[in-house]
Amino acid sequence: xxxxxxxxxxxxxxxxxxxxxxxxxxxxxxxxxxxxxxxxxxxxxxxxxxxxxxxxxxxxxxxxxxxxxxxxxxxxxxxxxxxxxxxxxxxxxxxxxxxxxxxxxxxxxxxxxxxxxxxxxxxxxxxxxxxxxxxxxxxxxxxxxxxxxxxxxxxxxxxxxxxxxxxxxxxxxxxxxxxxxxxxxxxxxxxxxxxxxxxxxxxxxxxxxxxxxxxxxxxxxxxxxxxxxxxxxxxxxxxxxxxxxxxxxxxxxxxxxxxxxxxxxxxxxxxxxxxxxxxxxxxxxxxxxxxxxxxxxxxxxxxxxxxxxxxxxxxxxxxxxxxxxxxxxxxxxxxxxxxxxxxxxxxxxxxxxxxxx
Amino acid sequence: xxxxxxxxxxxxxxxxxxxxxxxxxxxxxxxxxxxxxxxxxxxxxxxxxxxxxxxxxxxxxxxxxxxxxxxxxxxx
Numbered sequence: 298x299x300x301x302x303x304x305x306x307x308x309x310x311x312x313x314x315x316x317x318x319x320x321x322x323x324x325x326x327x328x329x330x331x332x333x334x335x336x337x338x339x340x341x342x343x344x345x346x347x348x349x350x351x352x353x354x355x356x357x358x359x360x361x362x363x364x365x366x367x368x369x370x371x372x373x374x375x376x377x378x379x380x381x382x383x384x385x386x387x388x389x390x391x392x393x394x395x396x397x398x399x400x401x402x403x404x405x406x407x408x409x410x411x412x413x414x415x416x417x418x419x420x421x422x423x424x425x426x427x428x429x430x431x432x433x434x435x436x437x438x439x440x441x442x443x444x445x446x447x448x449x450x451x452x453x454x455x456x457x458x459x460x461x462x463x464x465x466x467x468x469x470x471x472x473x474x475x476x477x478x479x480x481x482x483x484x485x486x487x488x489x490x491x492x493x494x495x496x497x498x499x500x501x502x503x504x505x506x507x508x509x510x511x512x513x514x515x516x517x518x519x520x521x522x523x524x525x526x527x528x529x530x531x532x533x534x535x536x537x538x539x540x541x542x543x544x545x546x547x548x549x550x551x552x553x554x555x556x557x558x559x560x561x562x563x564x565x566x567x568x569x570x571x572x573x574x575x576x577x578x579x580x581x582x583x584x585x586x587x588x589x590x591x592x593x594x595x596x597x598x599x600x601x602x603x604x605x606x607x608x609x610x611x612x613x614x615x616x617x618x619x620x621x622x623x624x625x626x627x628x629x630x631x632x633x634x635x636x637x638x639x640x641x642x643x644x645x646x647x648x649x650x651x652x653x654x
Numbered sequence: 655x656x657x658x659x660x661x662x663x664x665x666x667x668x669x670x671x672x673x674x675x676x677x678x679x680x681x682x683x684x685x686x687x688x689x690x691x692x693x694x695x696x697x698x699x700x701x702x703x704x705x706x707x708x709x710x711x712x713x714x715x716x717x718x719x720x721x722x723x724x725x726x727x728x729x730x
Contacts, residue, residue, distance in 0.1 A: 334665070338686055341693045458686060519684050532685040533710070540705035572689050576705040 299484045299553055302429040306475035307641060308439075309372055310616075312609035312649040313363040313467040314596060315350040321461055328457035329520040335457060342462065343571030343590070347597025349449040350465040354654040355389040356445045357398040359467035362652040364403050364441065372646045373471055375403075379438025380410035382427045384420035384601055386497075386630070387447045388413065399443065417495065418567050418629020420444040420601025421468065422485060422637060428472040429481070435474075442470040446600035448528060451497055455513065455522035459530050462570055464597020468605025471645075478640070482554035484546060485635035494534040495630040499525040535629075539573055542634050544580045547626060550636040558583060560622060561638070563612070567627040568592035568603040603627070608641070609649050616647040655730065658719050661694045671716060688713055695719065699728035 321344040325332050338344055350359070360383065367373045383395040396411035410431065416423040421444050428440035445467035452459045499510035510525040523529060551558060564587050566574060574590035577583075589611040592603060599606045604625055612621070620642025628634035662671045665687050683691065691713060692703055703726045712722040720730050 334687070334690075337665075337690045341689055342686075536685075536705075536708065540708070572693070576708070579702050580705050 302481040302483060304474055304476045304478055305429045305432055305481060306473060306478040307425075307470055307639070307644065308473055308475075309367075309471040309644050309646040310605050310609055311363050311367055311372070311469040311646065312602070312606045313359045313469065313652050314348045314606070314649060315354065315359065315465050316651055316653050317349050317351060318346050319349055320346045324454075324461065327454050327460070329455065329515075329522065330457055338461070341572050343594040344461045345594040347461065347464045347593075348466060349463070349597075350447050350654055354447065356385050356387050356447050356467070357389045357395050357402070358654045359447070359465070359652060360395065360399050360443045360445055360469065361402045362654055363443075363467055363469045363650055364399060366650050367469065368403065373439065373441065375405055377439050378405055378409055378441055379435035380412070380428070380431045380440045381405065381443070382412050382414065382424050382431070382440060383443045383445065384414045384416050384424040384427075385443075385445045386415060386417045386601065387445075387451060395443070395445070416601065416633065417446070417631070418569070418600055418603065419485075419627040419631065419633040419635055420446070421470075421567075421604040422483075422625065422627050422635040424470070425472065425637070426483065426485070428470075432472065432474050437474065439471050439473045442468075442472060444468045444470070444601040444605060446602060448600050451526070451528050453513065453521070453523035453527040456527065458519075458521055458532055459528060462593055462598045464593070464599045466596060466599035466602040466606050468599075468602040468609075470605055480554075481637055481639045482550060483635070483637045484550040484553060486542065486546065486633070488632045491534070491538065491632045492630075494531045494538065494632060495528070497526070497528050535569075536573060538632055539569070539628050539634075540576060540580065543577055543626060543628055546634055546636050547581055547624065550624065550638060554638040556622075556638060561624045562587065562621040563623045563641075564588040565604055565607050565611075565623055565625050567629065568598050568607055569629070570598065600629075606649075609647055612641070613647050613649070616642050616644045618643075655716055655720060657698055658695070658716050658723075661691060661698060662716070664694070665690060683713070691719075695723060695728075699723050701726045701728040
């Protein structure tokens with residue numbers, strides 16, 4: 298889908314990170330590989346440290362902590378909120394929905410629309426798309442978009458290909474109508490025929506969790522132990538998908554918006570790992586300085602929350618008094634890939650909260 | 655060629671890469687070793703390897719690696 302959203306603006310972003318920070322060196326012994334071989338990946342992939350929630354923390358806990366912080370600080374008022382959109386692959390439960398949990402825990406009005414969307418790495422684009430469409434019917438109310446994942450609970454700690462890069466986090470984004478805003482050019486693709494490149498085989502209606510699905514095995518004979526309850530990522534397939542699909546996507550989106558690569562001041566992309574982002578920058582001939590790729594080394598890959606965490610970490614308070622011409626892009630499970638051009642800035646707030654969740 | 659051999663040995667010192675032409679297929683190097691190898695080759699030969707060339711076939715033997723280096727502007 299290629300479309301233009303008009304008169305919509307992001308007016309605030311809060312990144313929410315769990316307090317618990319784990320260093321890559323401290324986990325090397327978990328993996329079934331020689332330490333030297335594993336440590337070589339530190340520089341290449343950007344493995345340094347990552348944030349992981351406590352065993353008792355759910356996705357909604359990060360969201361509730363963040364929204365309560367925003368309400369306490371008057372960054373948003375309860376009566377301003379028209380809708381809560383939650384995008385996650387790690388809901389607290391199948392029933393009830395995370396958006397309803399947030400609405401109940403934070404004491405929001407019963408008129409507030411609550412909706413959950415299941416999306417992974419492309420969560421931010423999907424969440425914004427829902428917000429832009431809802432705002433057509435919400436006049437002066439605001440939409441609060443929560444992009445949150447606690448994938449550390451679904452990734453095997455014995456899987457060197459996935460666990461070191463996982464980061465738990467939430468992004469909370471306020472979106473509202475603003476007739477003076479520049480057009481947002483939006484472009485989204487899906488290919489369900491390649492859906493198994495990123496999959497959690499068990500736990501849904503296809504295959505319920507059981508003693509059998511919890512068995513840890515080296516299924517691919519590659520030294521990584523995981524069960525059917527865990528996330529499985531086909532690294533080669535995902536790399537090839539990103540490098541094949543994303544460059545033409547960006548070119549097409551920029552052409553659709555009538556802009557050149559040089560017109561964009563910041564390329565704020567999903568953060569899979571440093572290697573993949575460097576290769577994308579090279580292919581697109583975008584200077585590394587315009588495409589931040591430091592999220593994995595600081596927090597891990599926050600999945601659906603990666604773009605808001607990227608924005609807050611790398612631009613933060615600059616977005617209060619400045620405006621930047623930006624290109625956002627996200628790609629991952631589904632397979633899904635999308636991009637949008639948007640002017641970011643003049644925000645009411647753009648900050649990080651370290652939660653004790 | 656010796657440089658490529660040395661890089662491979664740095665990743666897997668226990669393996670005889672000179673007599674093997676199926677480095678990836680036989681599971682000697684996994685996809686993460688491949689990424690390490692690409693980075694080391696780029697540094698050693700001062701080149702950028704096109705992302706679309708980073709596929710197992712192009713790194714399955716010393717000769718294949720030499721070809722991908724040449725294709726991306728490196729001198730062997």
